[in-house]
Structure formats: C-alpha cells, structure tokens
Amino acid sequence: MPLPPYPLDPGLFARAQSLLDEAWLSKDVDLAPVLPTVLARGVGQDWHKAGTFRHHLVGVARSLALWQQPRDVRLLGLLHSVYGNAFVDLVKFDASTERAGLQALIGDEAEGLVYAFCTASRREFIEKALAGQIGPDGTMPLARNDGGRVTLPARTVAAFLIVSMADTIEQWSSWQDDVYSRFPAPNDHRPQAVHWAASLWPGPMRPSGRMLHQINRLGLALQHPALKDLLPMPPVFAHCTQPLSAAADAASAALYWSVVQQDVPLVDVDVATGMLEQAVRHNPWVGEPRMVLAQLYLSAGRAEDAAQAADSALAAFCAWGNSWDKRVAWEAWVAWTRILRQSARQGTWPARLDKLNNLALRDGG
Template sequence: MTTSLPTLDQTQLSRAISLLDEEWLQHDPDLGPVMPLVLGRGVGQDWHKAGTFRHHLIGVARTLTLWQQPKHVRQLGLLHSVYGNAHVDLMKFDPKSERGRLQEAVGEDAERLIHLFCVMSRIEFLGELFKGNLKNDGSLIITLQGAPFELSARDVAAFIVVSMADICEQWYSWQDDIYMGYPDYKAQPAQQHWAAALWPGPMRPTTYRWGQISRLGHFLQHPALKNQLPQPPVFDHGRQVMAPGDEAAAAALYWSVMQQSQPLMSSAATAAVLEQAIKLNPWVAEPYMVLSQLHMTERNFDLGRQYAEAGVQTAACWGNSWDKRIGWDGWMSWGRVLLQSAQKRQWPETLNKLNNVALTPEH
C-alpha cells in the first residue's frame, strides 16, 4: 500500500488519554457542575441506540471536548436532547416550565442553543445544508413553528459541529436500516420489516453516515463559518469529503474480514482486503488496528507499528468508535497495546497468550 498513513500526534494522543478516565467529566470546569443536574433526571436508566442516554450525552460531550470546542458548544453537546426532539421521546426538562432552571445552570446563551436545537427540525437543518442553501453570510433559513426562521452563522456552525459529534457517537447499521437515506428517508412498517427492527442487529458500521459527517465538516470551510469554531480534526480538518460509494464499499470489506468471510488460511488475502478498505475510507481507526494485529501475528513488526500508530492517531481524533461492537475506550486501549507491542517487537505466538496482552507502564 503506497498511501501515506496517519502519524501519531502526541498532543492529540495526550488529549485523548485524559478522556479515557471515566472521572474526566466531573473534573471538567465547564461541564462537571452541570452533571449532577442531568444525572438527577435518570439519564443513566434510559435506553439510547448503542447504550444509555447517559452514555450518549457523555459521548457527544467527550468528542466535542477532544475537538477543543468552546464552553457553549460543549454544553450544547452535553444537553442537546434534554428538552426532547422529533427522534427521541426523552424530555428530561419541560421546555414550558424549566428553561429558567437550565439557564441558571449553563447561562442564557447555551440554554438558547440547547432549546433551539431541540425544537427545530434537524432533518430540515441537514436537508437544507445538503441542498446547498447555506447563504453567503453563513446563515440558513429553516422552518420553526410554521414560519421561516433564520439561523445565524454562529448558530449554524455550532449545530454542524454538534451534529457531527451526535452522529459519530450513535450511528451503526441498525439505524442504517430503520432510517435508510436519512435525512431524506421514508418510514417503513415495522411488522413488514421485522428483521431490520430487531435491536441491536449485527452492529455493522454504518454505510453512509460517516460520509455525511465529512460533508458537514466541509461546510465549516465556508468563508463565513471557517473562523466561528475550531475545525474538528477529522477528514483532514474538513478539507476532504468521502464519496458514498467508497464508504459503503469500505464498510463491506471491513465487515467481511470481521465475519471471517476471507480465506482463513491466507492472511495475505485478508491483509489485501483491509488495505483496500483503508484506501477507500482512511478516516476511521478500526481497520488500521485489525491490520496491525495481522502484521504482527506474521512477525512483521515494522508494518504492525505503522498501522497501530495510524489507528491510535485516528481514534484519538474521534472520541467515539466506528465499529460500535466495542466502545471508543476499548478500541483506544487495544490500539495502544498494539503500538507498544510493535515497538517492543513482541506479540503472542499462541492463541491463549492473546488473553494476557496488556499495556505496561513506560519508564
């Protein structure tokens, strides 16, 4: 493979490692004081896609923190659905009577963004962006309570960044099936499509939503939006857009390896499939890590190190996993084990010893 691989940015890695500790949020000066109020509403008991509502809110906030977003955007991420919305029947705060309480907790500016993000149509917001209706000044016209409403460039930028984090935290193949074509989708009868309805399904990576994240990131390159917020460090900081066909093909190739559809006696064939998946979609971490392990199993530690480094760097830029069978913290931990093992040029030679691998302290 001749494509250059991502290399490790120690600053980005350190930022990611600091968020692996489950206690990071309570020590965060902007978000920590708000958490008791949110947890008091039972968010840890509510189902949400690939976990609980608590997992989702924290996961979105974690990505926004990793992307170095300002306080009001991170607070929006942590509380982005607490007034409920068209997709989630989880109203944790009554928008008719409790807006004042949330304003006391996060301030009027952040609360205004939270309320607007909940009551507006996110389908329409994404649809208008994808139709190319962003104005020269960065504003966007949507419909709110039956009337045209103009979102300012500042609000558009905040909603784009939070939408990127929101998608990457929760989306996988179960939602691909029930929302196929989102935001332009048609609701299908559950009884007729009962197999697609069974949660959580096979948990394949999404076949089209990461491409939409790349398009959202690219909107932040718009002259009126470019300096509104820090550019998320994904898709070459918003300069690259992934083609839908490439994303779908890469996901299929990766999943064929995970389902052991390749010749099990030929690691070379599997490596070639993973290389092609990476060529089509170099923006996600997990294929790099799987290929790293494959190379180290074959005692090719130099390539194993390169792919482990690429995987850890890419994961450190996201804050949430693409292959949601395992959470981001698990993939980050595994990637660091791979990288350290490759640097030491050591990898188990028997299957049972794989259970013993661990990250060892650096001296």
C-alpha cells in the same frame, strides 16, 4: 501501493488520554457543575441506540471536548436533546416551564443554543447543510417544530454542524442504517411487519456503510467562508478539508466487515490483509480497519508495518473520540491499539493463542 498516512498528533493524543478516565467529565470545570442535574433526570436509565441516553450525551460531549470546542458548544453537546426533538422522544426539561432554571445553571447563551437545537427542524437543517444551502453570511432559515420559523446566525449554524457530526458518530450503526434508511429523507414507506428483520435491535452492529460520508459532508460545510473561522475545526478528515465519497464509505465498511466476520479464507492472512488494506485506501479516516490490520501484520511477523498501522489507528481514534465500530466502546479500541503499538515497537507477539489474554500496556503506549 503504500497506505494513506495518518500521523499521530502528540497534543491530540494527550487530550484523548485525559478523556479515557471515566471520571473526566466530573473534572471538567464547565460541564461538571451541570452533571448532577442531568443525571437526576434519569438519563442513565433511558435506552438510546447503542447504550443509554447518558452514554450518548457523555459521548457527544467527549468528542466536543477533544475537538476543543468552547464552553457553550460543549454544553450543547451534553444537553443537546434534553428539551426533546423530532427524532428523540426524551424530554428531560420542559421547555414551557424550565428554561429559566436551565438558564440559571448554564447561562443564557448556552441554553439558547440548546433550545434552538431542540426546537428547530433538525431534518431541514441537515438537508440544507448537505445541499449547501447556507446563506452568504452563514445564516440559515429553518422551520421550527412548533410550526414557527427561525433564522440561525452563522455561529449557531457552525455549532450545529459540529454537534451534529459528534452526535452522529457517537450513535450510528447498521441498525439505524436499516430503520432510518436514506436519512435525512423521510422513511415512512416501510412497514415494520414486512421489514421485521431490520427492526431487531441491536442488529449485527456493523459499522454504518453510509453515515461517515454524511458526517464528512457536514464537516466540509464548515469550510463555508462565513463559518470556517468561527469555531475550532474538528480534526477529522484532515480538519474537514478532504472528501469521502458515498461509494468509498460503503466499500470500506463492506471490506472491513467481511474480515471481521471471517468471511474470507482463514488459512493464510494474505487475503484478509489485502482486503483491509483496500478498506483503508477507500476510507483512511477511521481507526478500526487500521487496528485490525496492525494485528494481522504482527501475526505475519511484519513488526514495522504493524507499528505504522497501529500509530495510524491511534491517530484516527484520537481524532474522533468515539468508535466507528460500536461493538465495543471507544476506550477499548484505544486500549487494544496501544497494546498492538507496544508489541510492534518491541517486535514481540504471542505465538500461542492463550497468551493473547495476558497482554498488558507497560510503556505508556
């Protein structure tokens, strides 16, 4: 059975290449003027899941830039937690005294989105989005964290869905699967003293076995008739049109991790190759299983299969702008995939292990 195709979009690849430069944010005409103010608040020193708060904010903004979101939505991504929220106790701007300053810096429209995102109940928003509880006109009533109520207009609902997708893919790994089990449902029934092993950060850094399914459902919510034409549709899940079931998400992650941990026969590549092929069939929307599969194909002398797998892996990485497997950064996954793609096209692969250390991109990949 052939693997699900994932064609590489040249325009998306070009945008992704521009974001591989660490200085991309300083060149963004909309985001660069805001960066010094954000950095001055110490975001590069704050812990946040798989890195620092700066890494997180920049990673979310990168996906939104790749998805060609308008200025106010990209600014929301860069500033989405700066007033604090119910999930992150990182208040970088005091909403009671500093809103006017942020409005002067980014404009009333963008600041209004940031304020609403930080003060509306994120948990209720996710619960309602997953349950399809979006009004016929695209609006959504929500509780506020201060006890009040707010009704989000349709464009704000669409922006929150897209930013939530980028926010989740940037940060979620198995550690959060364990400590935030069943999110967005409350998880206040598991004391740490009993479940201490799950609390040890950063844990084994497995890809999440459940959150891609949730991101998929947020994307599918963008197909609501009152929402679908308000903002550019993220290019993931075939522009948010194809479902990914919870079972398929879990099975793919388990198969992939079994190979990565070498919990399979190691003499031949056949078993590992078969497991990864099945992982891709379960979940064709992430790049890492396809990338590892490309390397196994190269090791087995299957250059044509390796080229197809590497192209598909690169297409997936370019669609997300963040990695699913958080052990290394998105840029590193893209870089190694381009090495595999180049080697497959040339029909070459090192016969000696030490020569893997010498590989370099030569043809632009």
